[in-house]
Amino acid sequence: MKRRDAIAKIMESIDNELIVCNIGFPSRELYDLNDRPENFYMIGSMGLASSIGLGLALSQPEKDIVVIDGDGALLMNMGSLVTINACKAKNLTWIVINNGAYGSTGNQETYAKDLNLSEIAGSVGFKSYDFNEINLKEKIKDDKCNFISFECEAGNSTAPIIDLKPTAIKKRFMDIL
Numbered sequence: 001m002k003r004r005d006a007i008a009k010i011m012e013s014i015d016n017e018l019i020v021c022n023i024g025f026p027s028r029e030l031y032d033l034n035d036r037p038e039n040f041y042m043i044g045s046m047g048l049a050s051s052i053g054l055g056l057a058l059s060q061p062e063k064d065i066v067v068i069d070g071d072g073a074l075l076m077n078m079g080s081l082v083t084i085n086a087c088k089a090k091n092l093t094w095i096v097i098n099n100g101a102y103g104s105t106g107n108q109e110t111y112a113k114d115l116n117l118s119e120i121a122g123s124v125g126f127k128s129y130d131f132n133e134i135n136l137k138e139k140i141k142d143d144k145c146n147f148i149s150f151e152c153e154a155g156n157s158t159a160p161i162i163d164l165k166p167t168a169i170k171k172r173f174m175d176i177l
Contacts, residue, residue: 003070004029004157006097006131006150010068013136017064018176020053022046022073026097028159030068037172041162047076050084050094057089060177064091064140071098071112081147085125090143095131101154121147 001009003026011034019039021027027041040056042049053067074080074096084094100113122128129139131150139146162169 001152002155002157003097003099003152004033004159006152007068008033009131010066010095010136010150013140014066017066017140018056018060018173019066019068020049020056021068022049022070022097025156025159026068026070028162029157031162031164032157032159037176040173041164041169043162043166043169047073047080049073050077050080053092053094054080054084054087054089057092058087061089061091063177065089065093066140067092067094069094069096071096071100071117072110074117075110075112081121081124081126085121085145087145089145093136093140093146093148095148095150097150097152099152099154118147118149121149 007026007029016038021030021039021041023042023044023046030039031041049067049069053065057065084092096117098112098117100110118128118130126147127144128147131148134148139148
């Protein structure tokens, strides 16, 4: 399974949750698969989807927040694991699609192939799960801050460029808040 298929699988469990999606191809694939105002597509800030998701979760405690991130982005912001777990945002579900590659910059290998990201997340206190062993809809609604690893193959789809300007993405997202 490639990342696009993983995103499609994630979206099968999404209703009205707010989504913050990692930059580049993940956002392009989500946009192509299921564009909606509740999706915030990251542009130009690799490694920060999780931090933005945390801020959103803390400021909107009545809404469920799902972060779709990548292994490369997580490795660029490892401190977010400790910070997000310490904040215990009960409405945050952080899904890391681990394909062992920096997909948006040319599919260079990450060091994630040598690491167990779920084990690392668990070591700082997260409830950590493998995507294929859970009911995602239940985890999103369980009032816990969850870390979910979704293993898949490297590779990008032919998803089109997002034809929305960053200001339009921000405005339509903020309008639903």
